[in-house]
Amino acid sequence: MPGTTVVMSLPAAATEWPGPVQRVQELADSGLKTLPPTYVHPSPPSRALAAAPIPVIDISALTTTTNTTTPGDPLGRAQAMRALLSDACRHWGIFHVVNHGVPREVLASAMSVSRAFFSLPASEKRRYANNPVTYEGYGSRMGLDPDATLDWNDYFFHHLGPRADPRNKWPRQPENYRHVISRYGDEIVALSRRLLALLSSGLGLPESTLAEAFAASPAEQLGATFRINLYPKCPQPEAALGLSPHSDPGVLTVVQQDRVSGLEVRRVDGNDGAWFRVPPVEDALVVIVGDQMEIATNGVYKSADHRTAVNGEKERMSLVVFVNPEGEKVIGPLEEMVEMAGGERNFDEMSYNEYRKFIRVLGVQGKSILATRASKTKYPTD
Numbered sequence: 001m002p003g004t005t006v007v008m009s010l011p012a013a014a015t016e017w018p019g020p021v022q023r024v025q026e027l028a029d030s031g032l033k034t035l036p037p038t039y040v041h042p043s044p045p046s047r048a049l050a051a052a053p054i055p056v057i058d059i060s061a062l063t064t065t066t067n068t069t070t071p072g073d074p075l076g077r078a079q080a081m082r083a084l085l086s087d088a089c090r091h092w093g094i095f096h097v098v099n100h101g102v103p104r105e106v107l108a109s110a111m112s113v114s115r116a117f118f119s120l121p122a123s124e125k126r127r128y129a130n131n132p133v134t135y136e137g138y139g140s141r142m143g144l145d146p147d148a149t150l151d152w153n154d155y156f157f158h159h160l161g162p163r164a165d166p167r168n169k170w171p172r173q174p175e176n177y178r179h180v181i182s183r184y185g186d187e188i189v190a191l192s193r194r195l196l197a198l199l200s201s202g203l204g205l206p207e208s209t210l211a212e213a214f215a216a217s218p219a220e221q222l223g224a225t226f227r228i229n230l231y232p233k234c235p236q237p238e239a240a241l242g243l244s245p246h247s248d249p250g251v252l253t254v255v256q257q258d259r260v261s262g263l264e265v266r267r268v269d270g271n272d273g274a275w276f277r278v279p280p281v282e283d284a285l286v287v288i289v290g291d292q293m294e295i296a297t298n299g300v301y302k303s304a305d306h307r308t309a310v311n312g313e314k315e316r317m318s319l320v321v322f323v324n325p326e327g328e329k330v331i332g333p334l335e336e337m338v339e340m341a342g343g344e345r346n347f348d349e350m351s352y353n354e355y356r357k358f359i360r361v362l363g364v365q366g367k368s369i370l371a372t373r374a375s376k377t378k379y380p381t382d
């Protein structure tokens with residue numbers, strides 16, 4: 001609502017990190033027995049968490065082109081699946097999908113080239129050291145606050161598209177990295193488009209509405225970025241986090257977890273702030289709703305506040321594709337959604353390029369960035 005939104009002031013972006021960057025993998029490999037103080041979280045998370053009761057949704061029953069049930073599906077299995085998806089987005093902002101159509105070998109080879117990259121010598125990886133302007137490359141921190149508690153995580157981040165030549169920031173080794181990750185990106189973005197169509201009809205809107213909300217037509221201009229997260233074995237896992245609580249700034253995030261648990265999510269409905277584990281499910285991909293989806297749907301679909309735990313015995317890796325709006329596209333609540341809410345507009349609008357500067361400068365802090373754009377919705381802050 002114009003005039004009621006608190007505008008968060010954004011410190012000037014810097015071109016360099018606030019201090020020397022410590023690679024977590026190198027720290028872990030040095031065999032240290034206690035956590036350096038910069039990684040000790042002031043209020044360490046509880047480790048006795050229940051598994052999140054989020055659905056594992058088999059999307060093979062859903063057609064991508066029509067709003068009707070699939071032929072030979074008289075009981076309306078497709079309708080039921082669509083309802084499950086929509087329900088998960090309204091109450092959790094996160095769900096698993098199985099029978100998602102991404103071939104198993106595409107998933108496995110992406111994991112294997114990503115591991116191969118992180119197995120390269122430290123000197124080779126450092127050639128890709130990133131900066132806080134675009135974040136592209138090899139990184140070990142988020143945000144510019146010199147006093148921030150650091151997360152037990154190294155990552156590699158790059159664009160998948162639609163920029164003309166996004167690959168100049170991609171790893172050059174292992175040799176098959178570009179081939180494998182291009183295919184992976186294509187498959188995951190295609191899956192995301194199918195999900196967007198389903199999520200659109202889950203709101204009672206035409207299948208094309210959400211895709212069009214995030215990109216000027218043609219819908220091919222949705223952005224996609226890729227992040228490999230490495231969480232090395234941690235000497236004091238109970239005191240650290242792999243990634244601090246955050247919501248993803250974009251539209252949808254698709255995560256391939258390896259077999260090591262670590263992802264955790266906060267319940268969004270009811271606002272009681274309870275955290276749950278999201279244990280890996282065989283052959284499933286995790287789908288996370290991002291802030292732009294919450295904004296466009298006027299708060300009906302909720303972005304998930306999530307974080308990762310680390311562990312003392314096993315290294316963990318996750319492959320993450322972020323599907324984002326076209327950078328210059330201004331995102332606000334869809335008129336159809338405002339109408340459904342009786343004229344209430346719950347978020348202010350902003351271009352996606354402007355919005356993502358907040359996380360790039362301030363780092364990750366729960367849903368606080370989205371909260372500054374919301375006129376009414378309250379989010380847990382502790």
Ligand SMILES: O=C(O)CCC(=O)C(=O)O
Binds near residue numbers: 248255257262263308
């Ligand atoms: O490692 C995971 O499971 C989730 C990673 C994540 O939330 C992110 O990269 O934004």
Ligand SMILES: [Fe+2]
Binds near residue numbers: 247253306
């Ligand atoms: Fe995330």
